[in-house]
Amino acid sequence: MSSECLNGVMQDTPSRLREAAERLLAERGAARVSLRDITDAAGANVASVGYHFGSKDALLDEVVRDSLTEVFEQQAALLAQLPDDAGLEELVRAWVLPTFAAHAGQDEARRRRTRILQDALHQPSPAISALLAEMAAPVQLHLLDRISRHVPHLSQEELWLRHTAVLAALGALGSDFFAGMLAGTDPDRLADQLVAWIVGGLTADPAGPRHTP
Amino acid sequence: MSSECLNGVMQDTPSRLREAAERLLAERGAARVSLRDITDAAGANVASVGYHFGSKDALLDEVVRDSLTEVFEQQAALLAQLPDDAGLEELVRAWVLPTFAAHAGQDEARRRRTRILQDALHQPSPAISALLAEMAAPVQLHLLDRISRHVPHLSQEELWLRHTAVLAALGALGSDFFAGMLAGTDPDRLADQLVAWIVGGLTADPAGPRHTP
DNA sequence: GTCTATACCCGGATAGAC
DNA sequence: GTCTATCCGGGTATAGAC
Secondary structure (H helix, E strand, C coil): CCECCCCCCCCEHHHHHHHHHHHHHHHHCHHHCCHHHHHHHHCCCHHHHHHHHCCHHHHHHHHHHHHHHHHHHHHHHHHHHCCCCCCHHHHHHHHHHHHCHHHCCCCHHHHHHHHHHHHHHCCCCHHHHHHHHHHHHHHHHHHHHHHHCCCCCCCHHHHHHHHHHHHHHHHHCCCHHHHHHHCCCCHHHHHHHHHHHHHHHHHCCCCCCCCCC | CCECCCCCCCCEHHHHHHHHHHHHHHHHCHHHCCHHHHHHHHCCCHHHHHHHHCCHHHHHHHHHHHHHHHHHHHHHHHHHHCCCCCCHHHHHHHHHHHHCHHHCCCCHHHHHHHHHHHHHHCCCCHHHHHHHHHHHHHHHHHHHHHHHCCCCCCCHHHHHHHHHHHHHHHHHCCCHHHHHHHCCCCHHHHHHHHHHHHHHHHHCCCCCCCCCC
16 A cells, blocks of 8 residues: 555655655754654654665755755745846845745745755755755855845955855854744844845955055 | 873873863764764773763763863953953954864864864754853853944844854854865955954944835 | 673664565 | 564663772
């Protein structure tokens, strides 16, 4: 029997595993989800993950990949929608909203995706890091290109550093520790404040040579 | 026998465990250090950690606590040394250097400490988070107080967000993923550029109310 | 009081029966 | 395709040697 249905909603084992993994990943983060948690939630056997996906990590990678694809597509769509002469703040907003702000009153699926992206962003796992770098590259490069027109005083290197630092901050702010420090602030307001901060950081004058007037 | 010496250098078991744990923690990060790694490196039995420290986490907490103490003391010393009318950039420099820049040509012990602090900063472990919050609080509050004089246009809430975001970025930049993105940049130069970026972010105008001219 | 051997539980992977 | 049994590595608790 390859499907478990009551009212025709449940699908085959791989789908159920994917669904359970995605839900648990978004709820608890990769660090606190065991193989048994997933298979129990999916009503499947421990070995089923190995059979259908190869390993726990392979399943998680797939789930993360799907989530990231949608987040980055959303980001790309927002960017494509902006006129060619869009202001820096609009660009930053298109950058930040899909990766962070969806904590707010968005639909369940979207909230899951951003949780998963943030979890991936502060994940030390090499596989996920590679995945992230591979998938983020196209949008981020496009973003950098458009941002660079607004900050001509920055070298490539310096813009790259700031972009990286902002990404690092966005990822880390999703962790329990930092999220706890910011609990109590309205998420929409938080997004606005983050955008203002990021724009300020990007437009700042570059570091001059030390002790040289 | 409570000590293992060749030339009178090696100490008792707890010290050797602490030393090994500190070294491995700085080298690989908490996620990739097992109890057996530590005890093997220290020439001790698996159970010795439980006996002397209670648990692996307790030992790691102790090591982290020691490292953080020194980092925050250094930060406090740098701050105390600055004149009352110190500029924002100097304040930020005193903030960033102990927590980040020591990647550079510093001595071994200091490099270890900053590696451990960065690892702790992007560690999801609740115990470490609590530790971090407890230990960082005094210096960070003092820092915030002095910074706030330079950015009177920011509300408490907004300054807190930016401070948190910068902390998050500093922690995450130490992770393999982000460190890899910045490999190839001279560490001293990186520190200067980070300072410039942070100052810019702090001095940026706050977020206005959305869609209200 | 210090240390060791050992056994236990958990989590992931996998071989082989069905 | 599915399941059981088993192995291995990791953290912990304890019994007993010295």
